[in-house]
Amino acid sequence: MPRRPGRAAAKRAAAKLESTPRALEEIEDEVMPDADASDGGQQAEPEEQENEESGAEPEENQESDGPSAKSPTPPPQPVIRRRRLGRPPKNRPPDWDTLPIETPQRDPNDPPRRRGRGGWRGRGGRKGASYQPTQQTIDKEGNMMDIVDDEVALPEDPEGETKVDKNGNLQGGREYRCRTFTVAGRGNRLYMLSTEPARCVGFRDSYLFFTKHKRLYKIIVDDDEKRDMIEREIIPHSYKGRAIGIVTARSVFREFGALIIVGGKRIIDDYEVAKARAEGVVEGEIADPNDKFVEGEEYNKNQYVAWHGASAVYHSGAPSVPTQNGKIDIKKRRVNVTDVNWQLEHAREASRFNAEISAVRRSNLNGVYDVHTNMMQYPAIMQPTHARFEQVMDSSAPTGSARFPPLDTKIARNFKIVDAYMETPPAGISSAVYEQREVPSFLAEFQGLGAVSRDVLEELPSECREAFEKALDKENSWKSKWGPESTMTHRRPPIIDAAIVPYSKV
Numbered sequence: 001m002p003r004r005p006g007r008a009a010a011k012r013a014a015a016k017l018e019s020t021p022r023a024l025e026e027i028e029d030e031v032m033p034d035a036d037a038s039d040g041g042q043q044a045e046p047e048e049q050e051n052e053e054s055g056a057e058p059e060e061n062q063e064s065d066g067p068s069a070k071s072p073t074p075p076p077q078p079v080i081r082r083r084r085l086g087r088p089p090k091n092r093p094p095d096w097d098t099l100p101i102e103t104p105q106r107d108p109n110d111p112p113r114r115r116g117r118g119g120w121r122g123r124g125g126r127k128g129a130s131y132q133p134t135q136q137t138i139d140k141e142g143n144m145m146d147i148v149d150d151e152v153a154l155p156e157d158p159e160g161e162t163k164v165d166k167n168g169n170l171q172g173g174r175e176y177r178c179r180t181f182t183v184a185g186r187g188n189r190l191y192m193l194s195t196e197p198a199r200c201v202g203f204r205d206s207y208l209f210f211t212k213h214k215r216l217y218k219i220i221v222d223d224d225e226k227r228d229m230i231e232r233e234i235i236p237h238s239y240k241g242r243a244i245g246i247v248t249a250r251s252v253f254r255e256f257g258a259l260i261i262v263g264g265k266r267i268i269d270d271y272e273v274a275k276a277r278a279e280g281v282v283e284g285e286i287a288d289p290n291d292k293f294v295e296g297e298e299y300n301k302n303q304y305v306a307w308h309g310a311s312a313v314y315h316s317g318a319p320s321v322p323t324q325n326g327k328i329d330i331k332k333r334r335v336n337v338t339d340v341n342w343q344l345e346h347a348r349e350a351s352r353f354n355a356e357i358s359a360v361r362r363s364n365l366n367g368v369y370d371v372h373t374n375m376m377q378y379p380a381i382m383q384p385t386h387a388r389f390e391q392v393m394d395s396s397a398p399t400g401s402a403r404f405p406p407l408d409t410k411i412a413r414n415f416k417i418v419d420a421y422m423e424t425p426p427a428g429i430s431s432a433v434y435e436q437r438e439v440p441s442f443l444a445e446f447q448g449l450g451a452v453s454r455d456v457l458e459e460l461p462s463e464c465r466e467a468f469e470k471a472l473d474k475e476n477s478w479k480s481k482w483g484p485e486s487t488m489t490h491r492r493p494p495i496i497d498a499a500i501v502p503y504s505k506v
Contacts (some may be wrong), residue, residue, distance in 0.1 A: 006487055031237070034099045048386075056194065071419040078089075081374070091174075129437065133147060133215050134147055135144060135147060136152055136187060136213050136214070136217055137214060138152060138154075138215050139214060145215075147217055149166075149189065150186065150189065150217060150219055150247075151216075151217050151249050151250060151251040152215050152216070152217050152246045152251065154215060154254065157271055157272050157273060157274060157275075158241065158282075159273045160254070160270070160271035160272060160273055163253075163269070163271060164250055164253050164254075164271065165250075166189075166190045166250070167181070167187070167188050167190055167250070168190035168191075168248055168249035168250035168253070170189065170253070170261070172265075174261050174262075174269060175261065175262045175299065176192075176249060176253075176254075176260060176261065176262070176301075177200050177260055177261065177262050177299065177301065177304070178192050178193075178196040178197050178260070178301060178304055179193070179196060179198050179234075179301050179302075179305070180192055180249045181229075181232070181234050183221065183225050183228075183246065184224065184225055184228040185224070185225065186225075188265070189248060189250075190248070190250070191219075191246045191247065191248055191249060192247055192248075192249050192252060193235070193244070193245070193246060194206035194209065194210070194218060194245040194246060194247050195304075195306060196304040196305060197209070197247065197252050197256070197260060197304075199304045200259075200260060201256055201259055201260070205227060211427070213255055215251070215254075215255055216247055216252065216255055217247065217248075217251065218245050218246075218247060218249055219245065219246050219247065219248075220222055220243055220244065221245075221246060226239075226240060226244055227240070229244070236307055252273045253479065254272070256269045257269060257270035257272065257276070257287070257466060258270050258287035258289045259288055261287070261437065262293060262299045263286075263291075263293045264286075264288070265281040265283075265284050265285065265286060266281045266282060266284065266285045266286075266287055267284070267310055268283065268284060269287070277358055331351070364379055365378075365379065379463040381470055384422070386482040387488075387489060388481065388482060388488045388489065388491050389488065389489050391490070393409070395407040395408075395409060395412035395417070396408065404419050425478055425479065427447075428471055428474065429475055429478060430448060430449075430475075433447060433475055433478065435449040435478065447476050448479075449468065449471055449472045449475055450472065450475065450476070452468075
């Protein structure tokens with residue numbers, strides 16, 4: 001049996017738990033009477049009593065070491081095992097299966113608590129109702145405005161109110177450049193996905209869209225509204241785990257005016273007309289000259305939808321924020337090819353590739369230095385394929401050329417003068433006629449029109465035969481200018497002097 005504490009230990013613990021000790025000022029000095037001889041016996045009695053009390057404590061401690069017959073051991077209380085989550089422990093106690101399980105003390109009418117960890121769940125944020133602010137900062141100075149009907153309550157423009165109603169419906173035949181829709185539980189008010197007007201006015205994402213335009217109020221839809229939007233095919237099913245932001249169409253029109261209208265014109269389609277006139281805006285000017293709009297045809301609103309190809313703006317070199325003059329300097333251009341523009345884009349890419357090849361070939365015309373031979377290498381198209389030498393007997397005879405005038409006989413007698421003429425074949429002659437290249441033996445005869453057999457020529461009509469004969473005569477006249485090297489290049493067998501190079505005749 002474990003050692004039970006004695007009564008003396010209980011007294012000491014009670015003394016420690018007494019009230020806060022009094023301050024020294026509150027304690028009064030006790031009056032000390034004069035001691036008499038008769039009091040000697042009385043003073044000795046308390047000392048003996050203290051000794052008796054102090055001596056009784058070890059006796060009680062000794063008695064506490066052994067079992068006490070006055071205080072029997074209480075029976076063990078049954079241990080109630082609580083139901084825990086997860087798998088049971090690997091090392092179970094012997095009485096694990098016999099212990100009673102504690103039932104939860106909870107009102108059965110209360111909704112059940114969800115299991116799992118708290119915190120953020122997925123990309124859609126925390127589940128449940130979110131905090132809806134009642135005010136929002138509208139400028140850098142920190143001025144606050146109330147939020148009424150999911151938009152900032154800004155001062156109204158009398159002339160601008162005639163162009164849009166309270167639900168965001170445009171008047172006067174105007175049309176938004178982005179898709180609009182209603183949201184379940186929010187009445188007939190029109191909304192837009194925040195990413196679509198952001199791309200429409202030149203932003204890459206909705207974060208900068210709301211950061212630069214603080215008068216717009218961003219709304220995060222809940223799960224029920226998101227599920228309804230998926231069923232109506234406003235957003236794809238893959239967006240069910242994302243945080244979807246929307247904005248009222250009326251607030252977007254009040255912020256951007258004609259820029260968000262199909263074919264919008266300044267002041268005519270602006271909401272803040274008085275402010276635009278005070279800034280000196282030209283009335284009737286096109287708000288977005290880069291917008292492709294054809295009157296009488298349906299406007300393509302899907303060009304700003306991410307899953308229809310609008311997200312390609314993330315892969316281009318366009319700036320995140322639109323420039324002031326409206327012109328965007330794109331370093332790397334990537335266009336979404338569709339069944340409408342594929343021919344135009346194919347022609348543009350072919351033209352661009354041809355221009356790059358031409359630039360490379362043009363740079364090669366200046367020659368490429370070869371470090372191994374210490375020579376400038378030029379393309380084969382710049383090298384002559386044939387050579388012909390003609391000797392001029394009278395250098396003083398007229399040449400009929402301003403570039404090569406007649407020479408004085410003294411110069412021709414004392415110096416070797418060589419005039420080089422570059423001659424190109426006439427048009428219509430195949431390159432196989434004048435190019436010197438190695439071909440297989442079975443193709444050696446088919447070098448030009450002369451290889452066409454007579455059987456084929458007899459099948460040609462008279463007009464075609466006449467044109468063929470003219471082309472063949474032109475080809476033969478060109479070939480006749482380039483004979484063997486022994487006659488055309490004035491080459492002859494070398495003269496070997498036997499005194500210098502001895503040889504023996506066979």
